[in-house]
Amino acid sequence: MNRGLTYSFILFISIISSIVDASDQLILGIHPYKSYNKLLNAFTPLSEYLSKKTGKPVRIIISKDYQTHIEKIGLNKIDIAYMGPASYVKLINQYGKKPILACQAINGKPSFQGKIIIRKNSMLSSLSDLKGKNFAFGDANSTMSHLVPRYMLLKAGVTAKNLSEYKFLGSHDNVALAVLAGDFDAGAVKEAVFYKYKDRGLKTLATTPALSEHIFVTSNKLKPATINSLRAAFLSLAKESDGLNIMHNIKPGMTDMLPVNDNDYDNLREIFQTLQRTNIIK
């Protein structure tokens, strides 16, 4: 009798959940670039906005790491994914094309750049002068504080072997301070960090190519009508009365959601291919 009750309860739950699934709920997946709670708070206004626009409930999930995140959207286990340009390039490379919803714009710009920095009084004038010098990178996985600058050095004929020393200092700030303190001759940072420390005695040796910003992609499984309504919701976000608040909640400085094409990420793709060829990344 007890057993029968338990079975009937499990059955009931599975029926209910299949009904919810069937009722077309949307899952918004985020990569873990901040703590779980912070990310949940940051994206809740957007999920509520999307839910209102599509008429479907939107649930937020946060993946345990970047690779899992790529897998989930690659295998269409989540419906909407927010991701950085490097992850996007990996995703397409591994799982083929995905419908693109929008690209974020920071201060109106849908792209971002990095700087290779030196001290103001430095005699260096070109990237090739860096041979025999030491160089500070941020994080080994960071696009702007390692991968893109590494590609640029390679193109200028500067390899790890002909640098006297190179080191990963963890953060963009540490790279800027290390160069200023004279512990390193040059370093790579994102643009914002360069401007933060510029007045304390930095100048640019080289600027990276402009890379397209973070992107929202969607699952291949969704109906075209849903995709269209989602895309429309993203692209019109800036015109909404609380659109700016929703975006600022995700990232201060975010001003718009703009249309973007897959080939806007071709320059990054080429950078990755080059780095893979030279075994700098796998």
Add this chain to the structure above:
Amino acid sequence: MTPDKLKKNRTLIWKFTAILVAFIVIFDILVITQQTRLLEDETISRTNQEFALFGKLIAGLLTKNDYAYIEDSISRWSQKQNDIINLQVIAHNGFVIASYKRKVPDAKHKRFQRVIQYGKNKTATITMTRDISSVTKAINTLSIQLVTFSIILVTLLGFLLQRTAIQPLQKEIIDHEQTEDKLRQHTIKLREINNELETFSYSLSHDLRAPLRAITSFSQIIKEEASQKLNAEENGYFNRILNASNRMAELIDDMLALARVTQSNIQFTAVNLSKLADEARERLMLIGTKRNITWRIHEDLSAYADQNMIALVFDNLFGNAYKYTGKNPDANIEFGCIYPDTGVDMPDNVYFIRDNGVGFDMQYSNKLFKPFQRLHNDSSFEGTGIGLATVQRIIHLHDGKIWAESEKDKGATFYFTLNASPK
């Protein structure tokens, strides 16, 4: 207590007070400087300990190239210590890696610096500025306390000293001054009385001369005219009258001489005593009867004295010697000096006049210089008994001393002192 002693004691008390005050001031300064140094040392050692700890932390962060975390560490460290005004980490190239600044208006501060090593022979400098106004405040408080304490101590001691030493001393000084004043007044009064007496005796002596002269003259006339009418007994009476009159005239002359000495002003000059003595001898030999006397007058003796008065001294003392050696067929009279030609060490020379006459009994020596006191009866040695009193007065007027030594029948020696040179 004499005025000198009083003065000495007073200066002693002031000296003691001054030394006490100086001692307290020195003590205060010592305590304050010591305490300042202690507090400063404490700050320095605390800073050194902090540098050791903080320097290790910073060196570790620099080695890891974690510059961003240094900024955090600096502000966290500074906020823990509420006396840090400024804390900086400066790279070897002068770049300020991290800096903490707190605005403290007009705070007294001290700057510390420590060079740390990191990585492979790399250096950075940590500078720290500390607010040391707490040290200054503590020292100020201590100074105020010490100064207050010192003032109270000095006041208390001063009060005690005033009560136990200065006040009694002042009372004694006032008493002493009053006594002195009284004495002075007495002396003045005495001198006045004395002057009056002397004037009186002088005029008395002077006025007695005229009637005495009349008595003598008329007695002489009567004797000359009536001597043959009178029998031997009556003539004897007349002779007695005449002798008595002459003797009285002598007495009066001597008394006038004594009074003149007292009233005349003393006039000091360099006096050749040997010459004066010789002159006195000559005067004596002119009036005296011819006798065999051996004179010894030492040569080149001199003194700083009144010439006329000293002549009178010689007249009297030689007169006495002559008189009392009258019965000696081998008379000796000597004038000399015990310390001839002494220098500055002996301002008073001691002179003597010695004879080998009858002398006197030393037990009566206290009567010797008193007027009208005679140690020998009239019949054997004539005299008035005023001569030595006159001599004594003259020597005393010269601030000198006079005394005599003798033994009966073995002569007498009179000593007197005079200034060898002007004082």
